Each structure stands twice: as C-alpha cells, then as structure tokens.
Amino acid sequence: MKLKFIRKHKDFGEILMNHKLANLGDAYVNFIYSLALSNKKGEPVGRKVRGKILAEAFKRAELRKFLPHRIDSHAMADAAEALILYAWAMDAITTQESIKILEEAKSAIEGFKRLLVLARRRLNF
Numbered sequence: 679m680k681l682k683f684i685r686k687h688k689d690f691g692e693i694l695m696n697h698k699l700a701n702l703g704d705a706y707v708n709f710i711y712s713l714a715l716s717n718k719k720g721e722p723v724g725r726k727v728r729g730k731i732l733a734e735a736f737k738r739a740e741l742r743k744f745l746p747h748r749i750d751s752h753a754m755a756d757a758a759e760a761l762i763l764y765a766w767a768m769d770a771i772t773t774q775e776s777i778k779i780l781e782e783a784k785s786a787i788e789g790f791k792r793l794l795v796l797a798r799r800r801l802n803f
Contacts, residue, residue, distance in 0.1 A: 684767040690803040691744050693764050694757035703759030706766065707732070707790075710773060714780035714789070727786065729755035735790035741798065758794060765797035 687693045708726050715723040733751035736742065736758045742749075745757060765771045776793055783789030 681767050684764070686768070687764070690798075690801075693803075694741070694744055694760055695746075696760050696764075697756065699760035699763050700756035703756075703761075703763030706763045707759050710762075710776045711780055711786070714777045717777065717781050727790075731755075731786045732758040732790055735787045735794060738787065738791045739794040739798070741794060758790065761797050762790075762793060765801055768801065770800035771797055 687696075693699065708724075711727045712724045715725055729752055732755035736754045741757070741761075742754065745753065762771075762776070766773065766776070771793070779793050779796070780786070780789040783792060
C-alpha cells in the first residue's frame with residue numbers, strides 16, 4: 679500500500695530525525711509489540727514499548743552514529759520508531775514479519791534490535 683504522505687528519503691539521518699514519522703511510528707511500534715505479546719501469551723494484550731527499550735535496541739543495532747552527538751535516549755527511541763515506520767511504509771518490512779521477529783526474540787530489546795538492523799539493511803542505508 680502506497681501512503682501518500684510518505685516520501686522517499688535519500689538521507690538516513692533525515693529519516694531518523696523526522697518527528698512526524700516518530701509520532702506515527704510510536705503507535706505502529708506499540709501495535710506490533712502488542713500483537714507479538716498477544717501471540718506469545720495466547721490472549722489479547724495491549725502494551726506500550728518503553729523508550730528505554732527502544733533506545734537500547736537502537737544503540738545495540740549500532741545506529742547511534744547516525745544521530746547528532748548530543749542526543750538523549752528519548753531522541754534515540756524516537757529515531758527507532760521513525761525508522762521502523764518508514765521501513766514498513768516503504769514495504770521494506772511487513773507487519774507480519776515484524777511481529778514474528780518480536781515474538782521469537784528472547785527480549786524486547788533483542789527483537790527491536792533485529793528489526794532495526796533489518797530495516798536499515800533493506801532500505802540500503
């Protein structure tokens with residue numbers, strides 16, 4: 679599905695620092711995380727992903743170097759949300775694939791790290 683409001687970015691840092699992508703990405707990340715947890719537990723679960731989890735996953739995915747030097751963990755979490763949403767919107771990663779990665783990971787940090795690495799690789803950045 680082509681989203682009219684998503685434009686192709688050539689600069690990786692521009693994606694990571696896009697606050698509007700991060701805002702929508704927040705809802706999408708919570709959605710896929712909740713579905714992964716629901717599959718694990720065998721019942722509906724609604725959860726919000728803590729920023730600390732996303733920031734740590736972002737660092738472990740070795741993406742920190744693409745952000746300005748003076749950035750806090752909140753900004754890293756926003757960058758993770760922006761990247762995950764952008765990868766989905768550009769058809770680089772499907773929702774089902776994201777859910778499976780999160781569901782099979784040993785921890786939320788590991789799952790999001792794997793998702794971020796895959797997003798970067800498939801977007802060719």
